[in-house]
Amino acid sequence: MSAQPDQRMLVAEDISRHFEGMHAVDGVSLAVPRGKITGLIGPNGAGKSTFMAVVAGTLPASSGTIRFEGEDITRLPTYTRARRGLVRTFQLPSEFARLTVLENLLVAAPHHRGDSLFGALMGKRYWLKDEETLVDEARGLLKRFGMSAKESDYAGLMSGGQKRLLEIMRALMLHPRCLLLDEPMSGVHPRVVEQIQYYLQSLRADGLTILMVEHELHLVEQLCDSVFVMAQGKLIGSGTMASLRRQREIVDAYLVG
Amino acid sequence: MNTYYAANLLIYAGVDIIAVLALNLQFGVSGIVNFSFIVFQAAGAYAAAVLSMPPHTAADYSFQVYFGGYQLPFPIPWIGGALAGGVLAIPVGLVVLRKLRSDYQAIALLVTSIIANTVINNARPFLNGAAGLALVPQPLQDQVDTNTDSYLYLYIALTAVCVGLVWFLAARIVNSPYGRTLRAMREHELAATALGKNPVALKMTMFMVGGAIAGLSGAILVGFLTVWAPSTWLYPETIILFAALIVGGRGNNLGAILGALLVPVGFEEVTRQLIRMNVGPPNVIPALEWVAIGLFILGFLWFRPEGVRPEPRHVFEGSPETELVENVGTA
Numbered sequence: 001m002s003a004q005p006d007q008r009m010l011v012a013e014d015i016s017r018h019f020e021g022m023h024a025v026d027g028v029s030l031a032v033p034r035g036k037i038t039g040l041i042g043p044n045g046a047g048k049s050t051f052m053a054v055v056a057g058t059l060p061a062s063s064g065t066i067r068f069e070g071e072d073i074t075r076l077p078t079y080t081r082a083r084r085g086l087v088r089t090f091q092l093p094s095e096f097a098r099l100t101v102l103e104n105l106l107v108a109a110p111h112h113r114g115d116s117l118f119g120a121l122m123g124k125r126y127w128l129k130d131e132e133t134l135v136d137e138a139r140g141l142l143k144r145f146g147m148s149a150k151e152s153d154y155a156g157l158m159s160g161g162q163k164r165l166l167e168i169m170r171a172l173m174l175h176p177r178c179l180l181l182d183e184p185m186s187g188v189h190p191r192v193v194e195q196i197q198y199y200l201q202s203l204r205a206d207g208l209t210i211l212m213v214e215h216e217l218h219l220v221e222q223l224c225d226s227v228f229v230m231a232q233g234k235l236i237g238s239g240t241m242a243s244l245r246r247q248r249e250i251v252d253a254y255l256v257g
Numbered sequence: 258m259n260t261y262y263a264a265n266l267l268i269y270a271g272v273d274i275i276a277v278l279a280l281n282l283q284f285g286v287s288g289i290v291n292f293s294f295i296v297f298q299a300a301g302a303y304a305a306a307v308l309s310m311p312p313h314t315a316a317d318y319s320f321q322v323y324f325g326g327y328q329l330p331f332p333i334p335w336i337g338g339a340l341a342g343g344v345l346a347i348p349v350g351l352v353v354l355r356k357l358r359s360d361y362q363a364i365a366l367l368v369t370s371i372i373a374n375t376v377i378n379n380a381r382p383f384l385n386g387a388a389g390l391a392l393v394p395q396p397l398q399d400q401v402d403t404n405t406d407s408y409l410y411l412y413i414a415l416t417a418v419c420v421g422l423v424w425f426l427a428a429r430i431v432n433s434p435y436g437r438t439l440r441a442m443r444e445h446e447l448a449a450t451a452l453g454k455n456p457v458a459l460k461m462t463m464f465m466v467g468g469a470i471a472g473l474s475g476a477i478l479v480g481f482l483t484v485w486a487p488s489t490w491l492y493p494e495t496i497i498l499f500a501a502l503i504v505g506g507r508g509n510n511l512g513a514i515l516g517a518l519l520v521p522v523g524f525e526e527v528t529r530q531l532i533r534m535n536v537g538p539p540n541v542i543p544a545l546e547w548v549a550i551g552l553f554i555l556g557f558l559w560f561r562p563e564g565v566r567p568e569p570r571h572v573f574e575g576s577p578e579t580e581l582v583e584n585v586g587t588a
Contacts (some may be wrong), residue, residue: 056451082453094448096441098508103571107441108452112434117462120433121426127434135573152572174453 009034009178009209010055010086015064017047017054024050026233027064032178037200037210039224039241041217043254046230048213049091052182055211056088057081068178083110085177089184091213093163097156101147104155104166105138106131108173134173141169145199161192168199179203181212185219197223217241229253264409266522268481271416272474273517277501278427278510279470284499285507285568286431287463288443290363292495293349293370294471297342299377299490301472302479303384304341305334306393309480313385318392321385331396335419335476342472343465350464355457359446370492378487389486396480416477423470427510430466437571439463440508493547497521500554506564515565524550 010032017025025047032038040048053059055066057078066074068086076084096104106112112134113119114127142148145165150158155166164184171179184200185193193216200210200223214220220227221241229237229244231253237244244250276298283289311318312326329337353365378387395403396415402408430436439459442449446456479485497520505516524546531542557564 058447058451077455078450079453079455082451087453088451090448090451094445094451096444096448098444098568099437099440100571102573102576103437104441106434107437107449107454110453114434115438116435117430117466120430120435123429124433131434135575139575149577152570152576154570170452 007034008032009069010211011067012051012055013065013067015051015054015066016062017050017059018062023233025054028230028233028235029064030228030235030238032209032211033226034209035204035207036225037204037212037223039220039227040211040213040230041215041220041227041254042230042236045232047233048230049182051230052088052180052211052213056086056180058088082174082176085175086180087171087174087176087178088180089167089171089182091182091186093160093167095155095158095163095166097154099155100152101155101158101166102135102138102142102151104170105141105173106134108170109134109137110174138169138173141172145169146195159189161188161195164188164192164196165199168196172203176208178209178211181210183213183215185214185216193219260406260409264413265481266526267413268416268477269525270518270522271413271420272478273498273501273521274420274514275423275474275477276471276498277505277513277517278423279467279474280498280502281508281510281513282427282430282470283463283467285502285509285513286436286443287439287460288359288446289354289460289463289467290359290366291464291467292363292367292492293373294467294498295490295492295494296349296370296373297345297468297471298475298478298494299373299485300345300468301338301342301475302485302490303377303390303475304472305338305476306390306479306485307384308334308337309394309396310390310392321388321390322382323385323390324383328394330399331480334480335396335473338476338479339469339473342475343469345472346465346468347461350461354460354464367492370495374487374491387487389484389488390479391484393479393483393485395483412481419473419477423473424510424514426466426470427513431508431510440568496554497524497550500550502564503554503562504557504564506566506568508568509564509566512564512566512568519565520550520553 008031013029015025015028016023028051040051042048050059054061057076061074065072068084073081096107099107112127113130119127139148139151142151147162147165150162158166168184185196188196197219204210224241226239227241227244228235229250236253237247237250280291280294283291307323307325308327308329310326311328313319313322349369353362353369357365377384380386384390401411438454442454442456442459450456501516501520502513504520505514506512528542528546536542
């Protein structure tokens, strides 16, 4: 990659993931530039979600190295990666259904004094201040994402689009440095798609780095600064959407795959 | 109803409340399907017994064999019982809770319960095998006469203090941000992990805390009964506690207490009354009790899965909803 070393926030080197002989991800190397939205596209079964899971630590890599901010994180568990600022969302809705929308956000907050057995046993006076600060922060996010009125509803009762928004907000409560979004707009009403698109652009303007898997190519074209293409577990191309459209084999892989 | 019977009922109620509060922390709040719960109560009972009994070589005790026999004064046996439950949770948790998916965890824990019972039943030199331990000293028995009503009142008071303590701890955990994290893990473990929560650490902690509370409940029980044997902690005892929690309300401490009073205590009482009335052949009523408990669980899961006292919805001060007063509390 041509980007400067310090511009590469997340680097995957020769990542493979095998399932009993099947190469779901096969020697993928890529670098995600800081402060940009990077797309990862490819036909169904290309290994995009598996790759995202390996980067997030949900699945261990069979081989290869992942560096985040220059540090080797390949052997770190998911929760440690999340605490360091590499936060993923899921392809399927993953809200905490029997928690309210506001509670969903509060759960994600790191460094809460009441979020340990010791803190809990110390009682409310010990952690109330943290709680109040975080409730304010969470309400700020809800306002920004236009969901203030829903804060006390169970998250399980939200619509598909609202769950998507909730999941992005929840990730933001961790103050991530890099978001991994797995199809954040699948199964969502077009109006909410526009909303999510707008929020992602404003997050980029705030300096957040995003790597996202997406199927809708027109969205990828509008949102992503650069794009990686996967097919059959391998990386087969990269560049801007416009440049990719001119490459014969990539168009073929997409249409055929 | 004589004093002894009333005391018996109250102490059982206290022990069951403590146990169901612990199960609520594990199953209701954290989603750990601990089908070996009763093993931790048994561990507490055995530990309290061998801590308070004299060595098995002592004159009146030579008809049984067991390890230990330390003759330690109250409250050390009770504290030891709680510790035993908590410490036993470490190896069991490390084997079961780390790698297995949660439905397999439930099966593994059920099997653990059966294995533990079989082993203790057959390994006689360890804890006197199937015959169990007898003549377990009662708390403070060298200072006060245990054959009086006032000793019963004292025992009820000691039990009540423990119930209060456990209730206090459980309430602090459930109503804290830590409790919220536990509920999040229960709802979607993978998502909680992706948000920086360590599910193994959370589960292990609750397994140990719940195990310690279960151990305390066993210690209280054995101090009152003065006997403890494998037949008192067969795996169906765990099912009764689950029934209590499902009926009372998972995730709600008040529900746990209510369930403990309704199912283990209430059922025992009704059964006893029916047996006294001589309805049907002698073993029919106890057998029907199991049928009734099974139907009770099914009925609640079908018609009111959230229980009598459901887990409360947490509405924060300043929520848009709190301004619409009529809507508060209607979910």
